[in-house]
Amino acid sequence: MTAILEFWNKFITMLPELMEGFGVTVTIFALTLIFSLPLGLFLSFGRMAKNSLIRTLSKIYISVMRGTPLMLQLVVVYFSPYYVFGIKISNSWRFTAVIVAFVLNYAAYFAEIYRSGIESIPKGQYEAAEVLGYTKVQTFVKIILPQVIKRILPPITNEMITLVKDTSLAFVLAQVEMFTAAKQFAAAQASVMPLMVAGVFYYIFNLIVASLMEFAEKKLNYYR
Amino acid sequence: MGEKSLLTINHLKKSFDGQTILKDISLQVSRGEVVSIIGPSGSGKSTLLRCATMLETMDSGELIYMGEKAAQEVEGRCVYASRTDLRRIRRYFGLVFQNFNLFPHYSVLKNITDAPMTVDKVPKKEAEKRAMHLLEQFGLADKKDAYPFQLSGGQQQRVSIARALALQPEILFFDEPTSALDPELTGEVLKVIKQLAKEKMTMIIVTHEMQFAKEISDRVIFLEHGNILAQGTAEEVFYSDNARIRDFIGKLNS
Ligand SMILES: Nc1ncnc2c1ncn2[C@@H]1O[C@H](COP(=O)(O)OP(=O)(O)OP(=O)(O)O)[C@@H](O)[C@H]1O
Ligand SMILES: [Mg+2]
Numbered sequence: 001m002t003a004i005l006e007f008w009n010k011f012i013t014m015l016p017e018l019m020e021g022f023g024v025t026v027t028i029f030a031l032t033l034i035f036s037l038p039l040g041l042f043l044s045f046g047r048m049a050k051n052s053l054i055r056t057l058s059k060i061y062i063s064v065m066r067g068t069p070l071m072l073q074l075v076v077v078y079f080s081p082y083y084v085f086g087i088k089i090s091n092s093w094r095f096t097a098v099i100v101a102f103v104l105n106y107a108a109y110f111a112e113i114y115r116s117g118i119e120s121i122p123k124g125q126y127e128a129a130e131v132l133g134y135t136k137v138q139t140f141v142k143i144i145l146p147q148v149i150k151r152i153l154p155p156i157t158n159e160m161i162t163l164v165k166d167t168s169l170a171f172v173l174a175q176v177e178m179f180t181a182a183k184q185f186a187a188a189q190a191s192v193m194p195l196m197v198a199g200v201f202y203y204i205f206n207l208i209v210a211s212l213m214e215f216a217e218k219k220l221n222y223y224r
Numbered sequence: 225m226g227e228k229s230l231l232t233i234n235h236l237k238k239s240f241d242g243q244t245i246l247k248d249i250s251l252q253v254s255r256g257e258v259v260s261i262i263g264p265s266g267s268g269k270s271t272l273l274r275c276a277t278m279l280e281t282m283d284s285g286e287l288i289y290m291g292e293k294a295a296q297e298v299e300g301r302c303v304y305a306s307r308t309d310l311r312r313i314r315r316y317f318g319l320v321f322q323n324f325n326l327f328p329h330y331s332v333l334k335n336i337t338d339a340p341m342t343v344d345k346v347p348k349k350e351a352e353k354r355a356m357h358l359l360e361q362f363g364l365a366d367k368k369d370a371y372p373f374q375l376s377g378g379q380q381q382r383v384s385i386a387r388a389l390a391l392q393p394e395i396l397f398f399d400e401p402t403s404a405l406d407p408e409l410t411g412e413v414l415k416v417i418k419q420l421a422k423e424k425m426t427m428i429i430v431t432h433e434m435q436f437a438k439e440i441s442d443r444v445i446f447l448e449h450g451n452i453l454a455q456g457t458a459e460e461v462f463y464s465d466n467a468r469i470r471d472f473i474g475k476l477n478s
Binding site for chain 1: 277278279311314315317318319321323325327328329338339342343344371373384387388391
């Protein structure tokens with residue numbers, strides 16, 4: 001009985017800070033998606049561009065971002081103002097650097113997902129729209145993109161689930177999010193319990209993300 | 225060029241990867257005419273329709289709709305009109321594809337109304353009135369809220385014909401409109417096309433349905449190796465003494 005009470009007390013003490021960390025985790029997650037989803041789309045245009053220079057540059061960018069650790073990219077982005085521009089790194093840059101690095105990294109993954117989605121749409125859809133007189137932009141926005149979104153929802157969900165877990169990498173820039181908070185408690189209490197609690201939080205967060213995406217997929221199931 | 229000519233193609237040449245597909249095609253189609261294009265596989269029938277509908281660019285020659293030049297020869301080169309001119313000229317024709325190419329995420333009704341509303345800025349009410357009229361004419365009024373995947377191939381093809389007609393084109397092209405269909409479904413599509421012929425719709429139809437071509441066409445064109453080998457009334461072409469044509473027709477009938 002006392003053991004349970006002791007656990008409960010510890011849990012209550014760390015809950016506020018853990019929740020605060022959780023808030024940061026959710027913020028990193030949301031901001032990354034808000035910026036990287038559109039950026040990824042433009043990057044996929046670059047990847048499929050007629051201009052071979054744009055195409056090659058996009059390809060190299062995507063390959064580097066996917067081929068090097070996100071942790072390394074976080075550090076590079078964080079220190080780049082100093083090494084590239086000689087600007088002293090301020091404290092407020094920390095969070096921005098986390099977001100920038102996550103956005104740059106995830107845009108690369110999303111770009112490849114968009115590309116495979118766009119390339120999977122039959123040529124006949126473009127041709128039908130062209131003969132009917134749709135402009136290129138109308139064709140993409142009204143005819144192609146809705147079909148692409150339906151097709152890429154499953155791989156996008158996978159990336160989102162990975163992103164939830166990846167947010168913990170922000171600790172390398174000493175950005176306090178949920179994992180960092182839990183680790184500090186674990187050290188102070190000499191117990192793995194805080195980390196377990198954090199794990200449960202990540203899991204629940206992902207459960208919510210996955211259910212929302214499943215709901216969206218169902219919504220789009222009205223056609224094939 | 226007679227003022228009645230709706231479509232004029234002069235000396236159209238087209239090659240892919242150095243291989244000449246259309247050698248020197250000239251063609252005039254008048255208002256109300258129904259023209260069938262027949263010929264062996266690979267003879268360039270689809271390529272001809274795709275050049276006429278500007279899905280492919282011609283290497284040389286002229287393409288004229290209602291006296292307006294979509295493409296012309298300038299110093300031996302094929303030059304297309306400006307984008308705005310082409311947008312206007314594109315409204316003269318419609319194309320029905322072999323595999324329908326309906327928009328899967330739109331209902332039947334929206335498939336038909338969306339282009340008039342988006343491209344021609346037709347008010348929604350008017351576009352829907354037009355669409356319902358066409359659907360009733362084609363016996364599909366009860367399918368207006370269905371999605372393409374819920375329809376049979378024959379129904380999908382009729383919807384795609386309605387979609388093309390909703391833009392009120394002067395001329396309608398068909399590229400083998402029934403060859404993706406099960407035999408028992410071709411009849412309902414052919415019936416719709418016959419109905420349009422009765423209403424004096426100008427049509428150019430690539431088809432392997434010889435009986436249908438015979439019944440419907442004012443003129444039949446036989447294409448082989450990118451050349452017009454023969455053209456004339458169905459009787460003239462079908463009973464031509466050209467051995468190659470007889471061979472082709474004979475094979476289809478056997
Ligand atoms: N985009 C392309 N690139 C290269 N070759 C092409 C292309 N489109 C068509 N061809 C070639 O042009 C030739 C004529 O093709 P086309 O599709 O016009 O024939 P068709 O008469 O419509 O045949 P079918 O009766 O089989 O439909 C074929 O040899 C084909 O391989
Ligand atoms: Mg063909």
